[in-house]
Amino acid sequence: MTYSRKLIALAALTFSSLLCLPGVSFAANLPSGVDVVVTKTPIDSSLPQFESVTLALAHITQSSNKKPSNQKDDSTIIYITSGVYRERVVVKQNNVRFIGEERDSTVIVFNRYAGQAIAEGSTEKWGTRRTATFEIVGSNVTLENLTVKNDFDYPANELKDDSDPTKVSGEQAVALKTDVLSDKVFLNNVALWSYQDTLYLKGDRAYIKGGIVAGHIDFIFGEGTALFDDVTILSRTRYATDNNMEYTGYVTAPSTNIHRPFGLTFFNCRLEREDGVPKFSVALGRPWHPTTTFPDGRYADPYAVGKATFISTYMDSHISKERWTSMGGTAPDGTKRYFNPLTEARFSEFDSSGKGAPASPLQHNALTSENAQFYTPQAILRGWFPPL
Known part of the structure; x- marks a missing residue:
């Protein structure tokens, strides 16, 4: 509009x-x-x-x-007073800074999910990429002291019986997305709330300082390069009645291009859980290979070799002992295949603590202290660092 x-x-x-x-x-x-x-x-x-x-x-x-x-x-500074603002925000401008009066009382919220029709009677769906409550297309965009939510009611939908005609599919509902054209995005003490696919990092560099990211399935995902510094990563409760569910959630689902040296890096963060999230039920991540169009067909992107790294991070007991898990994708011949997190992704951790940390030294996906020292803000963000 x-x-x-x-x-x-x-x-x-x-x-x-x-x-x-x-x-x-x-x-x-x-x-x-x-x-x-x-x-x-x-x-x-x-x-x-x-x-x-x-x-x-x-x-x-x-x-x-x-x-x-x-x-x-x-930067143009937009100050937002406490209140609930129900709207979908798309920031196409560069050099904009949004400052909330107080994080938990300054709320931007919208309700849209991937399987929702774009209009009544339409067969076209929004798809994950168009569900974000707050979408950043421009560069040098800062958000401070505010909350962004997608309040699609995942729990209520999950509790419905499969025979219920009101039960919907396509439950991905993004709170915040950085578009592929965006760069130098700074989230300072921002709370992001949804369930599946909360934070979609598709742009270039992003720095997330403090605040909360809350969700359960693949709730931090995408191809972007992002540094999470002192952020609370909150796994949310599932309400499914399937007792055979191996995992209740996955913290990350990176699709980092193989030529990018850094993907999602977590430093000095806290992986916490809501009441009701079982022990050892959440994987640190799984490799996302988005279905992509190539000259010879549509299939899982072989160049998306996801990277996620956790350094000096506290992990509660909900984190899986297996650490990482596989993720399905479409093979060139159209069949479904699964990508191995140990050989077809770049997953690692170093100096983890808490009940969810490894009980013994990892045989796979462990950084050495020598390698960990290369994960500096200067290296990850390629020389850019926002003024604090």
Whole structure:
């Protein structure tokens, strides 16, 4: 959806005019450098104010106001006050910084799942790639102190009997996605909540500092390069009645291109679980080989040799003793095959601690202390590091 310049101006004027009403004015305590405010209740400020993040983005796209060239940070800053903003946000702009008033009370939420029809009566589905509540296409985009959710009700759907006509398939529901064109994405104290496929890292470099990523099946996945630093990785409860389920979840499903030296790297993180997640039921990861179109057909991408590395990370007892597991894909002849996590992926860990750490030295997928020293922010992020 696009917005005309007049419509954006009218939205800002109408919303700001509410300040004239008795009892509506509020004192504003904004961080320095803020350009636009997103708020459910008008605040006492001369800055442009909008009721949605989408309208704020449309405003900065059409605005001719630029920051002084001598200003250290030339990013446009959008401040979001506490509240629940139900919308799907797509950030196509570069150099945008979103700052929430408080992480757990500043919530951007949407409900969309992969198997959902794009319109009533349509046979076309959204597919995983178009389900994200917050999608980043641009570069140099920062999110701070806010929560992003996809609230598709996976548990309720999982509890339905297979014969129930209201039970849906395609339950992947992304909270945040970095698009293939994005680079230099910084998530600082951000909470991401969903169930299957919570964080889709398809872009280039991303740095995730603090915060929470919560889900259960392949909930951190994709081909991107990402450094997770001091992040809580929360495995969520499954409600399926299948007692033969070997795994209740998989933390990662990387599809890293074989030419990329780093994929998903976790440093000083905490792998925790919700109540109800059984012991030894969650694998650290499995290798995702996306079905891709080649001149000779469509099959699992042989160049996607997923990489995930855990360094100095606490692991609760839900982590599987087997550590990693296989993942299915389509062979060139159309049959299904499984990719071996030991030989057809790049999985490793070093200095793990907690009840879910290896009970004895690993025979496979263990980094030596000499190799672990090469996993530095400088190397992983190729010289880029956001200002903290």
